[in-house]
């Protein structure tokens with residue numbers, strides 16, 4: 001099966017991980033702080049806090065921003081469920097914004113309309129989770145301006161988007177947000193096995209995230225008396241064990257060296273798809289010139305006006321010839337858990353339309369020419 005995405009593990013990755021495995025610290029050693037420093041430096045953020053998944057990072061980000069049951073959090077309907085779950089973990093009310101069919105991200109126009117209505121009803125969100133779908137950044141400047149006007153905070157769910165740029169700024173710099181979150185799951189741009197990181201420029205948020213990822217415990221307690229020795233620690237908040245291991249961090253350090261080349265390889269593959277698929281009844285990704293996408297995903301939309309085959313048939317045909325296409329994503333509000341939570345039927349037109357027609361075709365740095373040709377030829381065969 002040619003998967004839609006996969007990791008690349010090199011001999012130098014293995015060497016670095018082996019070093020940690022035979023060292024004294026396989027967790028809580030010096031690799032996690034080193035990885036954090038390198039990521040922060042790379043994306044030009046002041047701080048980075050590594051955890052065991054992007055899901056954990058999103059949860060802690062909501063907590064650090066003070067999200068509770070009294071809050072409303074908005075996110076994109078088209079994302080992985082974790083973008084919404086993070087708010088539900090905190091007891092907050094979740095609501096979804098429709099996407100733009102230009103970039104499959106939150107539509108800033110629809111966001112503005114929804115904010116106007118919410119203001120009248122006193123139902124404004126305190127946090128917006130802006131998802132950079134496929135690696136293509138959201139319209140961040142516009143969303144940031146709206147956040148100032150309507151007084152909400154922004155978490156960038158950049159699980160797909162390490163290495164992406166928006167107006168010459170690398171995603172993760174938090175120029176337009178309080179916190180940015182990356183995922184290092186194996187299908188993402190770089191991997192730590194499982195893993196995630198939150199970046200921020202706020203010392204206060206950094207300290208909060210650090211404490212929350214490790215049970216709410218601190219060793220820098222104010223109440224330390226002279227009778228307490230080196231052993232002493234205090235739990236000052238209710239946190240979790242969301243720590244990243246040094247094994248994972250060492251893999252991340254090694255992978256991070258190849259981030260730029262991975263983004264380039266993904267963009268080269270995307271360009272080739274752009275050229276080879278342009279005659280087919282498909283809507284291909286269009287990236288504006290002020291954006292660099294990491295191309296975590298290459299999503300095509302079926303042009304159903306011109307097509308006889310439906311999406312399910314195409315999906316099954318591609319899978320039957322060992323092409324591991326996937327659907328990203330089912331609108332979150334369609335999941336039974338969310339249906340139950342809302343107790344009403346939710347429907348966002350663009351999200352529904354997108355979901356009916358989207359299909360993610362394989363793209364990953366170690367993809368061979370013959371593998372890409374196989375995908376292209378299969379699409380030609382099944383679509384024409």
Ligand SMILES: Cc1ncc(COP(=O)(O)O)c(C=O)c1O
Nearest residue numbers: 053054055080082159183184185
């Ligand atoms: C948009 C988005 N957010 C969050 C996550 C959660 O990432 P993780 O698997 O690292 O918890 C994913 C993972 O697929 C994702 O695609």
